[in-house]
Amino acid sequence: MKKLVVEEFDSLTQYIDVIGSRKTNSLFTGRSLSSEKNDINFTMTETYSDSVNLAKNGYKEGLGSLMSASVQLQHRENIKKNMPSVDFVGYAPHVANAIAGIPKSMISVTKTEQKAKVITILYSHGDSAFVDAESFIKAGKNVLNVMYTLETQGYRIGLYIMDAMCKSQKAISIVQVKNWRQPSNPLKMAYPLLHPAYFRRQGFKWLETNPEIKDEAFLGTYGQPLRCYCDTVSNQKKFLRENGILKQGWFYTTFNEAYANNADQLIKLMGIK
Secondary structure, eight states: OOSEEEEEESSHHHHHHHHHHSOOOTTTTTSOOGGGOOOHHHHSSSSHHHHHHHHHHOOGGGOOOOOOOOOOOOOEEEEEEEEEEEESSOSEEOHHHHHHTOSOOEEEEEEEEEEEEEEEEEEEOOOOTTSOHHHHHHHHHHHHHHHHHHHTTTOEEEEEEEEEEESSSEEEEEEEEEOTTSOOOHHHHHHHHHOTHIIIIIIHHHHHHOTTOOOGGGTTTOOBOGGGTSOSHHHHHHHHHHTTSSOTTOEEEEHHHHHHOOHHHHHHHTTOO
16 A cells, blocks of 8 residues: 555646546445535535536635735746847838838847746645634635735746645645646636635545545545644645655645735745745
8 A cells, every 4th residue: 555645637627527537446435425425514515516516617706805915036937028129120110210211120029038937836725624614715815815916016826736635644636726827817716725625525536536545544534634744834845845746946835824824924934035
C-alpha cells in the first residue's frame, strides 16, 4: 500500500468528469458512500448531482463583496507584447511622416518581452466534519479577496485547491481552478472556493474512486486533515515541498489560516512581499 497518494487535475472540469466517470474503488465498493448521502446541513446540497451542477454552472449565491488592498510583489514571468513602432516597412502608412518625407513612414509591430507578475497559490481547502458550512464560505471569501487584491495591482494569479485526507495512508487531490493566463471568473471560482460540497461531495468522491486508496482506516471517517499530522502551517509546507506537491515559487495557505485572517493578513502570512 502506497503511503502517499497524490492526484493532480488540470482543471475543475477534468476533475468533475474523472471522479464522476470512474468506478468506486475496491475499498468503498458495496458500502454507503458519503459523497452521495442526502445531508443538506453537512453539504449544503441535496444530492451529488446538485453539487455537479454548481461546479459546472457556477455558485451564484456564494458571490459577495470583495475586499481590496494595496501590495507590491516581485515574482515575475515573461510574456510577449506587441509594441507599435515606425519603420521603413510595415502594415500601414504613418501619414504625418509620409507627408513630411521622412523615410521611416510605415507603422510596424515588434514583439517585445515584458515581465508578467505571476503568483500561484495552493489552498488547502478541507477540514474536519465538525466545521460548519458557513466557515468554508468565510475562509474561501478571504482567499478570493487575496486574489482580487493582487489582481487589482496588476498581478496574474494561478490557483490550485488541495484536499488532503489522512490516516496511515495520506491521500491528496490537487485541482487547478485558475490558470494564471486566464482572467478571473468569480462565478466559476465561487463553488470550489466557498461551497462545502466541493470537499464533502467531490473530495469524498475522489477518495471513493481513486484506485490506489487501500487504507481501511478511511472507512467511516474518511480520514483527518493534514494539520493533524503536520501541526503547523510551516510543517505542512515542509511536507508538501519534500513530496513535490508545493512547487518552487508557489505560496500556500490553509482553511484555518484563511478563516482567521483577512486578505492583507493572508498575503503576509503566505510570504508574498
